[in-house]
Amino acid sequence: MKELIIGNKAVARGLYEGGVQVISSYPGTPSTEITEFAALYNDIHCEWAPNEKVAMEVAFGASLRGVRSACAMKHVGLNVAADPLFTMSYTGVNGGLVVCVADDPAMHSSQNEQDSRHYAIAAKVPMLEPADSAEALAFAKSAFDLSEQFDTPVLFRMCTRIAHCQGLAEIGQREEHPAKPYEKNPAKYIMMPGNAKKRHPIVEERTAKLTEYAESCPFNKVEWGKDGKLGIITAGTCYQYVKEVFGDDVSVLKLGMINPLPVKLLKDFASKVERLVVIEELDPIIESHCKNVGLEVEGKSLFSMIGEFSQQTVAKALLGSTPETVSADSPVPVRPPVMCAGCPHRGIYYTLAKNKLTVLGDIGCYTLGATPPLNALDSTLCMGASISGIHGFNKAGGAESEGKTVCVIGDSTFMHSGITGLVNVSYNASNSTVIILDNSITGMTGHQQNPTTGYNIKGDPAAKVDLESLCRAVGINRVRVVDPYDLKACDKAVKEELAANEPSVIISRRPCMLLKYVKAKAPLQVDADKCRSCKSCMRLGCPALSMKGGKAVIDTTQCVGCGVCAQLCAFDAIKEG
Amino acid sequence: MKTTNIMIVGVGGQGSLLASKLLGHLFVKKGYDVKVSEVHGMSQRGGSVVTYVRYGEKVYSPVVSEGEADYIVSFEKLEAARHAPMLKKDGKIIVNTQEISPMPVIIGAAEYPTDILEELKSKGVYVDGLDALSLALEAGSAKATNIVLMGRLAGYFEFTKEEWLTAIEEVVAPKFVEMNKKAFMLGYGQ
Structure with missing residues (x-):
């Protein structure tokens, strides 16, 4: 079937x-x-x-x-x-x-x-x-x-x-x-x-x-084309692009086992075609092998090492054809991904941006805090690098950087590679402020459970790592929890921990708004009479908020009533609908 | 038989998954080779998202390139304009006329273009615009916008209305079938 x-x-x-x-x-x-x-x-x-x-x-x-x-x-x-x-x-x-x-x-x-x-x-x-x-x-x-x-x-x-x-x-x-x-x-x-x-x-x-x-394994196969002149060596998705463009017209050596690569099979194929081309995305692995075994072949002279290909990439490089297209003359603004309306990361990022802090970031949905208008991040490298990085940053910068630098890391990323970095902060005594963005799920990859959520992959109850106890156990004395929807509490926590003369961990805790068990509140509304067009609320970068006719408006299909924007309105214009 | 290329475009989170599932299911049932290509991960967070659906006797590539789309079904106006270069010369755009401002527009760094659909029409592009959100709300939920658009798309295909409705029954969770069938018919024009 x-x-x-x-x-x-x-x-x-x-x-x-x-x-x-x-x-x-x-x-x-x-x-x-x-x-x-x-x-x-x-x-x-x-x-x-x-x-x-x-x-x-x-x-x-x-x-x-x-x-x-x-x-x-x-x-x-x-x-x-x-x-x-x-x-x-x-x-x-x-x-x-x-x-x-x-x-x-x-x-x-x-x-x-x-x-x-x-x-x-x-x-x-x-x-x-x-x-x-x-x-x-x-x-x-x-x-x-x-x-x-x-x-x-x-x-x-x-x-x-x-x-x-x-x-x-x-x-x-x-x-x-x-x-x-x-x-x-x-x-x-x-x-x-x-x-x-x-x-x-x-x-x-x-x-x-x-x-x-x-040389003869079932993973590699040759498809002889109607025209014996052009021979293409390829693998994976590139094979599909080649077939899309040429059908059965050209000869194709499709490699299903890409390490180790054959020698005799390649030489035999090469001997039966006039022009030999390797088509592979990213690096010239197959091409280099062909050249190493003495074959004359074209590859990266025709195709990029950057990005992914399509049938058009192949058609353009080998046939010189470009499609006829139509497009609008008006500029079409880009639509980058953003933190969702009601995302718990937004409140804490607003706090960090407002205090003009240097923020070493990590890998997850919260990397989106780097985008305008928050522009809240200074670095993103790999899983766990925020905590290890802030330690080095503060050792290099001393007291001056310790007082205005934090790092942010998600709950799942902290379990992945953050804990060892925190051990290092504690053991090698840097006065660093670590913020764990605990949204109680692995978010960016589509809501997978992790050791801090209390559930396993099948959704059955499982042992739950207690982040507060874990941080204390590795030697961090100052561990506190803050609700990222509460801007005043966030500001107080960040200022106090930066001022403290020892390492600290702030756990910014609220579950991802997209989780099924999290119920949205009624959408908020802007009282246009009270709105003074100051745009304070717009500094949050919430996709549910925009300015129309000089006044802030809330998209009720997106707003989940988190109330963070209402805390920024000095004129009491944002209210429950 | 030539491969037919459909693109479903919109804003991450708008529910293109069910639309592509419906199309894939119907085309397989009709005996075609099918490929449906999506991108998961970061772009789903409110970014511009694209799904390619291709069917025919033998489908090789998982993607649609510039100038190849027979149909672009757009869940949002600006996204229709963004992907217009993907359209084949005689291709058709079916678009929900809803506007969702991207972040550069929200923060005032860019403007949402006015009359963008009229501009495309003036260049000879076939644009079939409808307020799918309102029709979806009429059917019972904003979430049925995707199926309203599938109803409108169905009008351009040779499959019967019954075949589409049966496919909906087979891919939609039982408690949402009636609402989605209603949404489909509102889009279909009956």
């Missing part, structure tokens, strides 16, 4: 059919739905881990015990989990192990555009890359066999346009793979130098065997 499913659901189904028993992941766009859909199967264990490194190590443990296991993460999540990955390449597996990693060319929801194929090369593990939902399911299912056959973790590369594209995929049956026996094997699993030195040659031999396998 065929079903129309997004690539991530297809991966979940493939892992399930392949007999996976344990999946541990941390959410990250565009990988999140793999684990969400897998969690709907009650006969496997699925969980959200605090971060990707923990998730991968859970998968390692499950594999060591003999079951098929997996983890999923976005591209930058693999940076966090790189440590276990590189050494898992040496230990190999007991039960098959698949590491799903989703790249985000064009950075729809990411802080960089890194190409995770580099990890496959650097860690010396095989990597598969499907080109649609059907392949995502089939490849994920067979990835476990590949993992066990070659005794290696397998990287499974997705990208936004495969992960979040619905296509038809054949739904099959689950294969049961009972746990293999666990036998103590120090030489294989204890990677101390004496053992690791003996494992490294095995890794190199495995790569040689995998390269041989790549």
